[in-house]
Amino acid sequence: MADQVYWDDVQEGQDIPALDEEMSSQRLIVWAAASGDFYQIHYDDNFAKNNRLPDIIVHGALKGMLIGRLLDEWRGEQGRIVNWGVSYRGMDPARQNIKVWGKITKKYEQDGEALVDLDVGCAQPDGTQTTPGTATVALPKRG
Amino acid sequence: MVQQDVQVTDAERAAVEEMKKSVGQAGAPTRYEVTSTDIRLFARAVGYTNPIYYDEAAAKAAGHRALPAPPGLHGRPVFNPANEGRGGGGQGGRNEHFPRGLNGGTEVEPIKQVYAGDVLQGVSTSTGVDLMPSRAYGRIVVRKTETVFTNQDGEVVAKTRGTGISY
Numbered sequence: 182m183a184d185q186v187y188w189d190d191v192q193e194g195q196d197i198p199a200l201d202e203e204m205s206s207q208r209l210i211v212w213a214a215a216s217g218d219f220y221q222i223h224y225d226d227n228f229a230k231n232n233r234l235p236d237i238i239v240h241g242a243l244k245g246m247l248i249g250r251l252l253d254e255w256r257g258e259q260g261r262i263v264n265w266g267v268s269y270r271g272m273d274p275a276r277q278n279i280k281v282w283g284k285i286t287k288k289y290e291q292d293g294e295a296l297v298d299l300d301v302g303c304a305q306p307d308g309t310q311t312t313p314g315t316a317t318v319a320l321p322k323r324g
Numbered sequence: 325m326v327q328q329d330v331q332v333t334d335a336e337r338a339a340v341e342e343m344k345k346s347v348g349q350a351g352a353p354t355r356y357e358v359t360s361t362d363i364r365l366f367a368r369a370v371g372y373t374n375p376i377y378y379d380e381a382a383a384k385a386a387g388h389r390a391l392p393a394p395p396g397l398h399g400r401p402v403f404n405p406a407n408e409g410r411g412g413g414g415q416g417g418r419n420e421h422f423p424r425g426l427n428g429g430t431e432v433e434p435i436k437q438v439y440a441g442d443v444l445q446g447v448s449t450s451t452g453v454d455l456m457p458s459r460a461y462g463r464i465v466v467r468k469t470e471t472v473f474t475n476q477d478g479e480v481v482a483k484t485r486g487t488g489i490s491y
Contacts, residue, residue, distance in 0.1 A: 202371060215362070215369040217400060220425070232424050233461075241427030246370045249396040249432060254374070258386070262395050266431030266485070 185257035188295035188320035193288050197255045197299070200281040202247060204239050209275055212243045223275075234272065239279070241269035244303045244312045247281045251301065252316055255283070259321040265301060267314030273305060280304045283316065294319045330455055330463045337455070339421040340465055346450040353445045356399030356473070360390070360440040366397045393438035396430075398446065398473045398482055419490075422465050428487030436481040444473045444481065451485075461491040 209223050218240055221228035229237045245267050252262050273279055280303065287298040296319050303312035332340075360380070367377035372394055375382035383391050393399070438444070452468035467488040475481050 200371070208369065211365070212369040215365040217403075242430060243369065245430035245432070246366075246394075246396045249394065250370050250372055253372075253395050262432075262434050264431065264433040266429065268429040268487070269427055 185259055186255060186320060187323050188288070188297065189323045191285055191288060191297060191320070193285055195285045197251070197283040197285070199283070200247060200251055201278055202281060203278050204273065204275050206237065206275050209237065209240065209243070212240055216240065216242055218242065236274040236276075239273040239275055241312075244269065244273065244279070244281075245314075247279075247303065248283075248301050248312070248314060248316070251281050251283055252299075252318055256318050256320065261319040263296065263317040263319055265314060265316035267301065267303075267312050269312055271309065271311030273303065273311050277306055279311075280306075286315075295322050296320075330457045332455065332463050333421075336421045336463070339419060340453065340455045343453045343465065343467070347453055348450065350447050350449045353447050355402050356444040356446055357402060358393055358397075358399035358438055358440055358442040358444065362400050363391045363393050363397065363440055367394055370394065388437070389439055391440040393440070393442075395434050396432050398438060398484070399442065399444050401446075422490035424491050426489040426491070428466060428489040430487075431485040433483040434481075435483065436475070436479055438473075438475070438481050442481075443476045446471050446473045458491065463491070465490040 206224065213219050213223060222232055222234055223237055223240050226237060248265055248267055249262070252265060256262060282304065283299045283301045285297050285299050289296055296317055299316045299318065301314045301316050302310050304310050364378050376386050376388060376392060377394055380391055448469050448471040450467065451470050454466045456464050456466050458464040467490070469486050469488065471484045471486070472480060473482045
């Protein structure tokens with residue numbers, strides 16, 4: 182896990198470290214096994230095309246869990262993910278990378294916790310945003 | 325709410341009305357087992373490199389009692405072919421009228437750390453069924469569900485909210 186990030190040191194408008202993830206067909210198979218989602222649109226080319234899809238597509242839930250990893254790796258051991266949520270607005274064809282990103286939109290204290298809200302999402306190599314969402318993370322304060 | 329510009333057959337509309345009868349009702353509890361093997365496989369698929377998700381010694385050195393589940397992992401439903409739809413991936417709301425499905429969204433509220441060896445109970449409640457127009461598919465059914473996961477000690481460990489799309 183990365184060095185601890187402190188609430189005092191982050192700013193609204195700040196990007197958190199992004200992930201650049203290869204979405205190979207092999208990875209989708211591994212996710213299918215991990216998640217139990219064996220719907221064929223994610224690994225069977227013919228099935229996908231017969232279901233009006235251009236290619237096999239990345240599982241929405243995998244993208245959602247990549248957002249979870251983005252936050253988990255950023256929060257540090259003393260931080261806590263309060264929640265996150267994403268909408269799968271666009272399909273991500275397999276066999277290309279996606280960027281998993283987060284940007285702090287609000288920094289505040291509530292009920293004794295130091296919190297930040299973030300916009301989060303997944304983007305295709307051409308910048309197309311497919312998976313917009315939001316998150317809240319509690320961070321430790323210095324001292 | 326059924327929107328007036330949605331083009332559907334009478335049979336499709338009837339199927340949606342049937343789906344709506346489940347709104348507000350909790351389904352039967354589902355048992356989820358959390359194993360160290362599943363934690364490692366989930367972590368691998370999502371790309372974690374933190375050793376606490378793979379190495380029990382590293383997990384314990386970091387203060388965990390066992391391998392911790394990464395956020396969003398709530399175990400695996402126990403598969404039993406005699407119990408159709410339970411643990412086999414289910415049909416996700418798809419039926420003869422709306423045979424294809426997509427995942428529309430995921431919300432996760434982690435509440436308490438889940439560990440290898442935990443046995444969770446998940447109870448899902450349908451919170452909404454709506455027939456909507458779709459540029460791509462003409463019409464879609466949007467289904468919303470909330471699931472509450474409770475561990476073997478009766479503690480709520482997570483809540484998730486999902487959106488499923490059938491077309």
